[in-house]
Amino acid sequence: MVAQDNRVTVADLLDEVYTKAGDLGIWAVVRRAAGLRLMVDISLSDAVTSILVRGKQIAVGKAYSEASLISVPMPHDEIADKINHFCREDIRDRVLTQEILIYVGILIRSEPGLFQGLLTLRVGYLILLITSELARELHVTQDEAYDYLMQLSPFEVKVRLRQVLTGYTGMSNLLRQQESxxxxxxxxxxxxxxxxxxxxxxxxxxxxxxxxxxxxxxxxxxxxxxxxxxxxxxxxxxxxxxxxxxxxxxxxxxxxxxxxxxxxxxxxxxxxxxxxxxxxxxxxxxxxxxxxxxxxxxxxxxxxxxxxxxxxxxxxxxxxxxxxxxxxxxxxxxxxxxxxxxxxxxxxxxxxxxxxxxxxxxxxxxxxxxxxx
Structure with a gap:
């Protein structure tokens, strides 16, 4: 008879997958495991506060409703709840949204000029712009480019985000062309x-x-x-x-x-x-x-x-x-x-x-x- 101490839960297995995938740099798997485990970055609240104090508000997910907006500072677990509710059906999107928010928090402190003219930072739209640029480079559809985006390392995502913010108007025009x-x-x-x-x-x-x-x-x-x-x-x-x-x-x-x-x-x-x-x-x-x-x-x-x-x-x-x-x-x-x-x-x-x-x-x-x- 196997002792209870030797039992392995699904959560334990996911944690192991998360760790090993991180060691190997398989980022799509890392994000999926983190999403399934409902992991939340503890710096999320600080990042959101950094954005809000500079006169911006944040919209998470693809929903266009007041409920998807973040306009006041809140604990990281409440931010995560809002992300989980409004993000795409792909569970990796919850993790990617956290990453984007943290990188926006860093960039808005170091390069506030990137955000000039942007009152509401729509995370889903930023992800869409990055996806559109990848689709153009790789000559693939947007959903295929989205899968490729999930395979990028956190550093590469940050670089892509900065590129999108630097050429925001041009990226929006690119998206319009791809929608034609x-x-x-x-x-x-x-x-x-x-x-x-x-x-x-x-x-x-x-x-x-x-x-x-x-x-x-x-x-x-x-x-x-x-x-x-x-x-x-x-x-x-x-x-x-x-x-x-x-x-x-x-x-x-x-x-x-x-x-x-x-x-x-x-x-x-x-x-x-x-x-x-x-x-x-x-x-x-x-x-x-x-x-x-x-x-x-x-x-x-x-x-x-x-x-x-x-x-x-x-x-x-x-x-x-x-x-x-x-x-x-x-x-x-x-x-x-x-x-x-x-x-x-x-x-x-x-x-x-x-x-x-x-x-x-x-x-x-x-x-x-x-x-x-």
Missing amino acids: LHVKQKESDIAWVVLPGIAEGIEVPPGGWRRFRQAEGATGRVPKEFFKQVWLLMQHCKGLVIGDKLERRNRLDSEIMLSEMTAGERNFALLVEHLLNKIEAPEYRQVNIEALIELAAIAGNNPKLQIEEYIVLDVLIGHAVRLAWLENHSQRSDRYDEDKASAWRSFYNTSPRDCASYILKAFRFLTEFVKDF
Whole structure:
């Protein structure tokens, strides 16, 4: 009979993996083990305080809400709780976010000029900019570059972060270029159509459209023929990314899907439903459904439409939210970064028809037409 003292827990094994991977410099494994063990750097609180005392606020994760903001000093364990709640589904992101915050704390003390003009430091956006630069260098997709980023040493991450802050405007322009959708068709030949909303004819529901979307998104209900529409949409693009765009498992490749599955196949419906159900906020899940319906309508009215890239719903919806907000707050165009939480709250309260209209505008905004084809 084995004595209790000889028992080895999963936590013990993870600690051993963490230590050995660190010795070997396998940083992606180090970050995963640290994330699974919910490790928190004790200097995190000091780093955050260094940022806040210089008049900045911090947003963690990809959520655009007041709850994701850090505007007052707090203990490291409370900061970690906020990071764990709002960061991406990849558990390594929690550890990388801590690293970024600590490096920002160091850089803002030594080189405060790097942060001029930045009121809110959005850690998720900084990670996205680093990922975009890696994607450009390596000629890979952003989700593939994100995996490469996780393999970098802490020192290399710090160097990359400084490069991003040094060329912040240029990096933002690079991201915009990578988000573009190249279309092999003349713009004048495209029928830009706004499909009647999925709630067409319904008066503003009690509690507003956000509550309506929360209820609809929570049920997981989709319109009839929805999955067939998504399948047909995939005939017009390289693929779809539903949910967190830096998570490779959220990518649906059109060539694979269309060759292996049919429009009415249950497995295809289950796959799309699975990606939608991974989206935590029900109102955002519902907006994704509305966006897919509008995109399918555009594709259906333009049989020759062909998009060379993956359609990333996170990107498309993000631009729709921005365009909707700036349409009514044009005087705030240079301060949109400060208004994102309000912009998202406002967008959730737009009618489904208005949502479809802004999805169309965002699609047109992202579209670049290939002249020679």
